[in-house]
Amino acid sequence: MKFSIKRTAFVNSLNIVSRAISSKTTIPILTGLKIVATKDGLILTGSNADISIETRIKASNADNKLAIASTGSIVLPARFFSSIVKKLPQDTMTLDVTDNFQTRITSGSSSFDINGLDPTNYPHLPEIDSDDSITLSGDIFKEIIQQTVIAVSDQESRPILNGVHFVLSDNQLVAVATDSHRLSQRKVKIDDSDKSFDFIIPGDSLVELSRMIKEHQDIQMRISENQVLFTLDETSFYSRLLEGNYPDTSRLIPTTSSTTLQFEAPVLLSAIERASLLSHESRNNVVKFTLKPSQKIATISGNSPDVGKVEENLQPDSMDGEDLTISYNPDYMKDALRSFGKTMINISFTSPLRPFTLVPTEEKENFVQLITPVRTF
Amino acid sequence: MKFSIKRTAFVNSLNIVSRAISSKTTIPILTGLKIVATKDGLILTGSNADISIETRIKASNADNKLAIASTGSIVLPARFFSSIVKKLPQDTMTLDVTDNFQTRITSGSSSFDINGLDPTNYPHLPEIDSDDSITLSGDIFKEIIQQTVIAVSDQESRPILNGVHFVLSDNQLVAVATDSHRLSQRKVKIDDSDKSFDFIIPGDSLVELSRMIKEHQDIQMRISENQVLFTLDETSFYSRLLEGNYPDTSRLIPTTSSTTLQFEAPVLLSAIERASLLSHESRNNVVKFTLKPSQKIATISGNSPDVGKVEENLQPDSMDGEDLTISYNPDYMKDALRSFGKTMINISFTSPLRPFTLVPTEEKENFVQLITPVRTF
Known part of the structure; x- marks a missing residue:
């Protein structure tokens, strides 16, 4: 040679x-x-x-x-x-x-x-028998990965949660990931596809794949029993699939709410970043929202006797519903907010111990981030 | 407050x-x-x-x-x-x-x-009694630091070698560092100074200081028994001095040579970087010069049975003297070559086991890098 x-x-x-x-x-x-x-x-x-x-x-x-x-x-x-x-x-x-x-x-x-x-x-590459190939927009698939992979578990205790669960049916691809503290779900329309698939791709594989996708590049996806193959121009990317049943996540997402906030995602992100400076110094990494829609008061605060405390008045674009005090891990909130980029979002709460959701104000059915609060009393 | x-x-x-x-x-x-x-x-x-x-x-x-x-x-x-x-x-x-x-x-x-x-x-800052202040060009002092600090020892066995030795006398500042495998010496004229000093500043302090010096900034230096104070505009930088006698390095630098090479420093640096890729994979990190001035042959080579070998024909700007084969640590050579920037340099050898020197072709009295070869037989 x-x-x-x-x-x-x-x-x-x-x-x-x-x-x-x-x-x-x-x-x-x-x-x-x-x-x-x-x-x-x-x-x-x-x-x-x-x-x-x-x-x-x-x-x-x-x-x-x-x-x-x-x-x-x-x-x-x-x-x-x-x-x-x-x-x-x-x-x-x-x-x-x-x-x-x-x-x-x-x-x-x-x-x-x-x-x-x-x-x-040298080992042989996996063989993908399937001729069924689905064509995806690389830009959108990259976005799906970036939005969901943040909620993939990094613990080894439940390996099935180390992947993103994809379900393709009725011309719709649903991607969902959860580490049991938070969940991210994204839906996209897949045109011209009468196929049905249900598979789980390891989060690490998806991160590597997303780094390879160039702008405006189409990708082809083929699925076999335990492998997925993505074809990007001259490159073939194989990943193993996770075996087992992904938990049913559809009922975790609340459908009602008692308190809602509206924010530009980057504005809230800056405030959370400040508050987390303090929570990161303390043993329990928690910050608190105090929301009083009737008095138009919304504050974010953190308190750690060893280090100090932080308080900031928030200026949401709108706030409605009942008064509420709720505590959460600010790192989950930061990951979630970053996944929205610069869009306007709605945050919906039901009670201090029930998960709350973040959705974009436009196309709200297609993307949701869910975060479980932290009990502090 | x-x-x-x-x-x-x-x-x-x-x-x-x-x-x-x-x-x-x-x-x-x-x-x-x-x-x-x-x-x-x-x-x-x-x-x-x-x-x-x-x-x-x-x-x-x-x-x-x-x-x-x-x-x-x-x-x-x-x-x-x-x-x-x-x-x-x-x-x-x-x-x-x-x-x-x-x-x-x-x-x-x-x-x-x-x-x-x-x-x-909070502890009090050191007191510097001395009124004797020496003004230095920040640009030049930064260059002195960068050129000498590479040869400072990082071993704790001889603490005195963890510093750069400065001697000021007869309107000349001499800075020397050696880790006993290599040595770097730089001389500069200090105008209008009848002062004499002999002191050793820790290499780590000098690295921090050099990062603070802005372009075209003058710095004032004042020395006390165990402290040095550099003043840079609104900032005072104090460092302890190393106590003890620095070894006499003046006789280490050879004054004669039997083989000489002339190179643009960056050209030789690229060849050494390639050769060191292989030497870094091997147990003894050594590369070899084979110099035959009579036949106009100069090669750099490395050999590691586990990994492979490398050979490259060098094109020095000139080469004179006796045939010579000499082995050395390429990392010392890389540090030395980088300290010359883009200048033309002379490399002078006396024998396969005696230290060799690198000097700029211009103002060769003011800057020398010395490297001890490695015995490979």
Whole structure:
């Protein structure tokens, strides 16, 4: 196997598959990057226990300046190999595999010989039998990920909660995540789809996927029994699915409310950020809303005998309903508020110990953040 | 004590004194920031075992929008207080110390009450009796620090080597640092000074000082028996001096050479960076020069049986003298080369086991980096 290539094009593809490669894995060959050269171009692969990424560099694309002198394959130590490629002196580089998986990398007057690994020992990528492919807008799917993944549990006690639950039916995709303290649910219309799916993707996989989605890029999704495959142009992203039944979350979201507040999300976020400076110094990370719609008083406060206290008068755009005092974890509130960007939101409370919801004032059916308050008495 | 102030001006001064404040100190009051309000303005102080920083905010400077309502002093938890000030909602803020060192910070509708500490327990700053002050160009002193501090030892076995040795005599300031594997020496002319000093400043203090020096800023230096005081406009920077005798380094620098190389520093730096990628993966972090001036051959190479090998033909601007093969720690070489910026340098070797030197081709008497090679046979 021997080829030469434009170094920046190669680095771009190395960076993509490197997302799946961990130096901490217990399976030595998975610290490697697999390179296959065919007469059509290169295929690079990286993998870990959860995700695998494969990307192609086409010889037919003149920008890649890819010249395949001989075909073949090799596995190279990913981190070390990437750092070499990034530091090479010239715009082009040559990679040449000789005996015993020895690989020579040359560029200008610089020459590296590194020890490769036998590519036949590299695990095969999952096979996705399904021909059913769903096309999604990358922009919207990225938004869905960013809005829901904040509520994914990072505890190992209930593994099923480490994923986002997707249900596709009736031309609608519902994504929901909860760590049992908070919940995020987003709905989008999927045009022209009579398919039904129910699957759970690990939150970590989704975060990596979202980082790969470029603006205005369409993505194709295919589901098998225990794997999902996303195709983004020249790149295939595989993730395992979580097995088991996701809890029924539909009844957790309250449908009535006794007190409501309306805010520009960033305005409330700034106030919460200030209040959390104090709560973070205290043992119980809690801040309190005191809402008195009749007197047009809304305050946020925190108190920690060791450190001090904070109080701020809030100026909601509107406030209605009954008087209420409610305490909550400000970090959950910050995550939730950030997920709304700059939109106007409604916050609806029922009682001091019942979960409250945040929804955008427009299209309120399609997005909800739910937070369970903290009992402080 | 009560004052109001423009928040950005206050934050600038907080950032300056915060450099001296560590949250890891075993003396609780030193995690605090001392604020003194006089009718002339504010004095902020931060301190740790090695350095103390005091900075003034003048009421006479209208840009500060400083209004002192009542004078006094307080010590506030530095990290927590700074994070509050930085997050406050309005351009101005008010600080008001009430009973029991309780301090109220207000800005717009936001109000924090935090627990302060008794300022009478805050340690006094060192007293510098000396009236002898030396004025230095901040730009040049910053350069001296950056060029020498790389060779300061980070080992605790010989504390005297944790500092930079300064000798002022005959209108010349000589700065030297060595960790016994490498040495850096810089000389500058000090005009109009008949003074003589010999002192050692901890490398860590110098790094903090260098970060505070603004472009084209003059600094005044005053020395006492065990302290040095640098004055930078409104800021006083105190550092303890290291006690003891610095080793005589003057005879370590070779005066003859048998092989010389000339390079643009950045060109050689790139080649060393590539070679060190491989040496860092191996147990002995060593790269090798093979120099054959008669054949115009100069190569850099590294070899690690576990990982691979690297070789690169170097193109020095000139090369003279005897053939030589010499091995060294590439990290020392990288630090040394970076200290020259973009200048042309001469590298002079005497033998494979004797230290070699790097000097700029211009003003070569004023700056030298010395590196001890590694025995590999």
